Amino acid sequence: MLASGTWGLGENLNKFLTPKEIRENIGALVSKGISINPKEGNPPPRLFETPSGLINSIGLENPGIKEFKKTYLPKLKSYKVPIIVNLHGEKIEDFIELAEELKEEKIAGLELNISCPNVKKGGLAFSSDPKTVLELVKEMRKIWGNFLAVKLSPMGPVYEIAKICEKAEADAIVVANTYPALAVLNIKPLKILQGGLSGPAIKPLTLRLVYEISKKIKIPVIGCGGIISGKDALEYLLCGAKAFQIGTANLIDPRSALKIIKELKDLKNGLCS
Amino acid sequence: MFKGKVVLNQKESESIYLLGIEASKSILKSFQPGQFLKIKINERMDPLIPRPFTIHALKENTVYILYQVVGKGTKALSKIKKGEIIEFLGPLGKPFPRLKNYLICAGGIGIAGFGFLLQKSMKKRKFYPPEKIFYGARTRTELVRLSFLKNFNIPIEVATDDGSKGYKGFITDIVEMELKKNPKPVLACGPKKMLKKIAEIGEKYRIKTYLVMETFLACGIGFCKGCVVPLKKGNYAHLCIDGPTFLAEEIEFEFLS
Numbered sequence: 001m002l003a004s005g006t007w008g009l010g011e012n013l014n015k016f017l018t019p020k021e022i023r024e025n026i027g028a029l030v031s032k033g034i035s036i037n038p039k040e041g042n043p044p045p046r047l048f049e050t051p052s053g054l055i056n057s058i059g060l061e062n063p064g065i066k067e068f069k070k071t072y073l074p075k076l077k078s079y080k081v082p083i084i085v086n087l088h089g090e091k092i093e094d095f096i097e098l099a100e101e102l103k104e105e106k107i108a109g110l111e112l113n114i115s116c117p118n119v120k121k122g123g124l125a126f127s128s129d130p131k132t133v134l135e136l137v138k139e140m141r142k143i144w145g146n147f148l149a150v151k152l153s154p155m156g157p158v159y160e161i162a163k164i165c166e167k168a169e170a171d172a173i174v175v176a177n178t179y180p181a182l183a184v185l186n187i188k189p190l191k192i193l194q195g196g197l198s199g200p201a202i203k204p205l206t207l208r209l210v211y212e213i214s215k216k217i218k219i220p221v222i223g224c225g226g227i228i229s230g231k232d233a234l235e236y237l238l239c240g241a242k243a244f245q246i247g248t249a250n251l252i253d254p255r256s257a258l259k260i261i262k263e264l265k266d267l268k269n270g271l272c273s
Numbered sequence: 274m275f276k277g278k279v280v281l282n283q284k285e286s287e288s289i290y291l292l293g294i295e296a297s298k299s300i301l302k303s304f305q306p307g308q309f310l311k312i313k314i315n316e317r318m319d320p321l322i323p324r325p326f327t328i329h330a331l332k333e334n335t336v337y338i339l340y341q342v343v344g345k346g347t348k349a350l351s352k353i354k355k356g357e358i359i360e361f362l363g364p365l366g367k368p369f370p371r372l373k374n375y376l377i378c379a380g381g382i383g384i385a386g387f388g389f390l391l392q393k394s395m396k397k398r399k400f401y402p403p404e405k406i407f408y409g410a411r412t413r414t415e416l417v418r419l420s421f422l423k424n425f426n427i428p429i430e431v432a433t434d435d436g437s438k439g440y441k442g443f444i445t446d447i448v449e450m451e452l453k454k455n456p457k458p459v460l461a462c463g464p465k466k467m468l469k470k471i472a473e474i475g476e477k478y479r480i481k482t483y484l485v486m487e488t489f490l491a492c493g494i495g496f497c498k499g500c501v502v503p504l505k506k507g508n509y510a511h512l513c514i515d516g517p518t519f520l521a522e523e524i525e526f527e528f529l530s
Binding site for chain 1: 274313318319320321322323360362488489490491492494495496497498499500501502503508509514528
C-alpha cells in the first residue's frame, strides 16, 4: 500500500507509474488525510531532513470531503486498485460524518488517523486516550460495514490501543504513524520545527512495535515505518505484519514501490529456493 | 528515476561546481529552462532525500548543473567522480515565464538556471533573450561561468560586494538605475534578500518582476505538500508544481524577509 500523505491524492501519480504498474504492484492506495472542511495546512517551513529521516509538519492540508469526492475520487477509482480513504477529525462526530459521506462510494475501506487532537479532550490526541478510541471505533463500526483500519500513533498507550481496536472490531491496525520530533532551525534566535519523524531512521522503532503488537492481537497488523527496500518490507512481514505501507520512500522516488516489490519478490524467491 | 553518467564535476570557484550528466537524448529533449532535477546523491540513506537543482545548460547528450556546496547533500555531490552513475528525476517544476524585452537579475548561484534560458532563447521560439543580464556576487572569484555567458552576446553588468569586479555594491542597485531609465520586466534568482529588493523595485516602478524561489522540498512532484510558498491571497502555492518561478506581486511579502 502507498501510505497516506506520501503520494498526494493521485493527481500526479500516473506521470510516474503506468496504470498497469499501479495495478500490478500496489495493493491499495491510502489517500491523504481527509477532513470535513478544506485545510490550507501549516505555514512554512513544513519539512526538515534529519539523518536518514524526515520531519514533516504539513498540517493535514487537504481539499475537504466534498471536493475530494467530486474532483479526486473519480480519478483515484480509475487506477482500479482498492482505495482506502484516510480520515481525520476533531471529534468523534467528525469521523462519523465523514464515513456517512463515503457510504455510497465504491471504496475499499477507511483508515482512521487517531494521532490528531481531539478538541473535546482539550486537544489531546485521540490516541492517548483508550476510552475515546474505543468509543470512536465502536461508533464507526455501527455505520461502516466495510474494511476499517485504525492507524496508531507510535506514542502513548500503544498496546492498549491496539487491543481496544481489536475489541471494537476494527479489521486491521496500521502500525504506525510518525514520531513526534523537533528540529532546531536556527540557534539564535532559537527557531524550531515540531512535526512527525518518518523514514529509515524510525524503522527499528516501528518494527519493534509491529513485532510486539502482532503477538498481542489477532487482527492483521499493517506495518508502516521507514520501508525503503525489499529487505525492509520482508523484515516487517517476518516480524508479524500481514501487509505494509510505503511512505517516505515515495518522496525519494515515486517509483519506489515498484523497486521495493521487486526486491521483496527476489528475496522471497531466494528464501524458497 | 533516470540514470546518468557523470562526465564532469569541476570546481568553478571556492564552493561552486559544474556537474555534467550524460543521459539519453529522449529524456533530455523535454527539459525546459527554469525547470529542475532532483538528484540522488548516493546509495546511502543520509542525505535521504534527493536534492533539487535547476538545469544550467544542455549540450548534446549532457545536462549541466551549476551548484554551490552548502550542506551535506551538495558536499557529497562535490565528491562524485567522473564516470560514476547517478540517478535523477525530472524535469520538474514549471519553466520560466515567456518574457520579451526583459532583464535578468542573478545573485550568486542564482545565475545557474539562466544559462539554459540563454541557450534556448537564441532560437527565439518559446523563449526570448533578455536585453541585459545583471549578475552579482560577493567577490570577483564567485562570478562564475562568465565566459560561457558572454557567448550569447547579451550585455552583462556585474557587481560585487567588495568591488573586486564591476560595480561595488548590490546588484539590485544597478538594476534599479537601469529600470529608472527604462522600466521592463525582471526575472530574478538569488538570495531572498535580493529577491525582496527586486520585488520592492518592481512595486516602486510598477514593473512585473518574477522571482525564482527556493525552499527545502522533498518529493518535488506535488505528493507531500511540503514546499509551500505563502501567497497574498491567503493560501499557499506549492513550489515544486506551481513554481519555482512566481510573479512577485502574488507572494506574501513577509515570506521574502
